[in-house]
Amino acid sequence: MTIKFPAVATAAITASIILSGCGSAVPTIVSTPLENIDKQPLKTTSLNEVQLKGWGGADIVSDTIPGMSVEKAYTEIIKDKQGQSVIVAVIDSGVDIEHEDLKNVIWTNTDEIPNNGIDDDKNGYIDDIHGWNFLGDIVEENMEYVRILRDGYSKFENASASDFSGEDLEAYNQYVEAKAEYDKEYGEAIQNKQQYEGIYQQLKAAHSAVSKEIGKEDYTKKELSEMTTTSEQLGQYKGFLTQMYTYAEGQTIPEFMEGIKEGVDYFAGRLNSHFNQKLNARATILKDNPDDWSTRYYGNNDVDGPDPKKADAKHGTHVAGIIAASRNNGVGMNGVAQNVEIMVIRAVPDGDEYDKDIANAIRYAVDNGAKVINTSFGKYFSTHPEWVNDAIEYAAKKDVLIVNAAGNEGLNLDEKRVYPNDQTPTEPKEISDTFLTVGSLTYTYGAEMVSSFSNYGKSNVDVFAPGSKIWSTTPLNEYEYLQGTSMAAPAAAGVAAMVRSYFPNLKASEVKQVLMESGLSTTQTVVVGGESSNTKPFTSLSTSGKMVNLYNALILASKK
Numbered sequence: 001m002t003i004k005f006p007a008v009a010t011a012a013i014t015a016s017i018i019l020s021g022c023g024s025a026v027p028t029i030v031s032t033p034l035e036n037i038d039k040q041p042l043k044t045t046s047l048n049e050v051q052l053k054g055w056g057g058a059d060i061v062s063d064t065i066p067g068m069s070v071e072k073a074y075t076e077i078i079k080d081k082q083g084q085s086v087i088v089a090v091i092d093s094g095v096d097i098e099h100e101d102l103k104n105v106i107w108t109n110t111d112e113i114p115n116n117g118i119d120d121d122k123n124g125y126i127d128d129i130h131g132w133n134f135l136g137d138i139v140e141e142n143m144e145y146v147r148i149l150r151d152g153y154s155k156f157e158n159a160s161a162s163d164f165s166g167e168d169l170e171a172y173n174q175y176v177e178a179k180a181e182y183d184k185e186y187g188e189a190i191q192n193k194q195q196y197e198g199i200y201q202q203l204k205a206a207h208s209a210v211s212k213e214i215g216k217e218d219y220t221k222k223e224l225s226e227m228t229t230t231s232e233q234l235g236q237y238k239g240f241l242t243q244m245y246t247y248a249e250g251q252t253i254p255e256f257m258e259g260i261k262e263g264v265d266y267f268a269g270r271l272n273s274h275f276n277q278k279l280n281a282r283a284t285i286l287k288d289n290p291d292d293w294s295t296r297y298y299g300n301n302d303v304d305g306p307d308p309k310k311a312d313a314k315h316g317t318h319v320a321g322i323i324a325a326s327r328n329n330g331v332g333m334n335g336v337a338q339n340v341e342i343m344v345i346r347a348v349p350d351g352d353e354y355d356k357d358i359a360n361a362i363r364y365a366v367d368n369g370a371k372v373i374n375t376s377f378g379k380y381f382s383t384h385p386e387w388v389n390d391a392i393e394y395a396a397k398k399d400v401l402i403v404n405a406a407g408n409e410g411l412n413l414d415e416k417r418v419y420p421n422d423q424t425p426t427e428p429k430e431i432s433d434t435f436l437t438v439g440s441l442t443y444t445y446g447a448e449m450v451s452s453f454s455n456y457g458k459s460n461v462d463v464f465a466p467g468s469k470i471w472s473t474t475p476l477n478e479y480e481y482l483q484g485t486s487m488a489a490p491a492a493a494g495v496a497a498m499v500r501s502y503f504p505n506l507k508a509s510e511v512k513q514v515l516m517e518s519g520l521s522t523t524q525t526v527v528v529g530g531e532s533s534n535t536k537p538f539t540s541l542s543t544s545g546k547m548v549n550l551y552n553a554l555i556l557a558s559k560k
Helices: 049-053 070-078 144-156 166-214 221-226 232-245 253-274 281-286 311-324 355-367 385-397 485-502 508-518 550-557
Strands: 013-017 029-033 086-092 131-133 340-346 372-375 401-405 435-441 463-466 470-474 478-482 525-527 535-537
Touching: 070 485, 070 550, 086 311, 086 355, 086 485, 131 355, 144 166, 166 221, 166 232, 166 253, 221 232, 232 253, 311 340, 311 470, 311 478, 311 485, 340 355, 340 485, 355 372, 355 385, 372 485, 385 401, 401 485, 401 508, 435 485, 435 508, 463 485, 470 485, 485 508, 485 550, 508 550
Parallel strands: 086 340, 086 372, 131 340, 372 401, 401 435, 435 463
Antiparallel strands: 013 029, 470 478, 525 535
């Protein structure tokens, strides 16, 4: 997935803890719910740096920010109570397991002797100390529809529907859909690259001239407005940069230029990899057949990927930090959950994931003890969805909860199928009751509360969680803001892990219901898809109509 360039309402609850027994779980909680968060005032002031970096853990009542009441839960409910350890599998692009804020929460397979070249635990994966890498040394990959075009060209390009029947006709129709998607996306990528290049060149020229005139590069918007123009050209540069400041959102012009340059590089990268039909990394690097289910044991144990700078592990590292970055260790940031071990499974390249890798990744996580699996990825074409569906059902049978990102195209998933999911627009019956799909919220409570990029759907999305401008870990001991439903899913996964930690007797299906039933709702009408004319009641955007809330989840879990 790529990001395009944000009922009965139970609010935060006053709780008291009745201590009983010596178990590790939080004991019974007596609670008195408030009635409705719609009575809470809207926040009218901008978030400061501290608030922005931690807004996902904020409380709607005390902070007027639609976070998950994480800090309130720790202060008023968890306190010093110790839960059980929970393994959370992060199926993603890889994780920097040496990061200062993650190294102490990484899962270690104690049944495996490190680096002896022997499958000590006989699970089929040699030296899988912290997880497994199903991609091997692959970083860049095609989109799925590009692979469909490449692999089906000789059979379908000069044919028509009347030439086929049965499964061949289905494959032909998929080929036609893939070609239409390729033509659309490829054309948009070229256009966007050209637009970004044009803006960047204009910025470069204007900034150079204005910097020389003002005498410094980090001039402010005020200094720009006060600059006297000594030529028509300089006046045009001033006008252009003034306009750019309206899009810079608190950045300096050099910072904004860097963002535009990243846009150029992003679309250039897509053209070189995502849409490049000559690229076949699977065949040339991994040498595994993605259409042959019989080969299960491939890849290696390098869970942060082949890049020494770990750039390809950025997404997964950010996801892992949201879930479980070490709390209160004096560095970085606090993850949602404590008592968590992150199992790293690398299966998501820069491009679309293979169904075979995802199915194997889910099974690996289940077989090696994960109780929660985070899946922050997705695509709109699939060649072997049955393999992934079987893995989802396998996880359900083994009592494992999968927390899944809804996607970032601003689409109604009740009308557009996405992979993976546990249901489809035409088959709304779920194949699993342990699969939770999460949409994304912004930090602005009110009409713009739903992230403009977030997918939604009354049947196919279950809940919403913080996903816009989320501060978390990135490789080499860095931290960064990223956004997407990829960030909302791990926020919810962290809450799920806390429920499983402190209430270990609850089944995965019950944990899913706890997250859905205990969330906060609102009667607000919100903008969806980033279009101001497209508004819907918040309660109509997901099955629960609610926002995940750790404080309420712990209270409800105590009553199960």
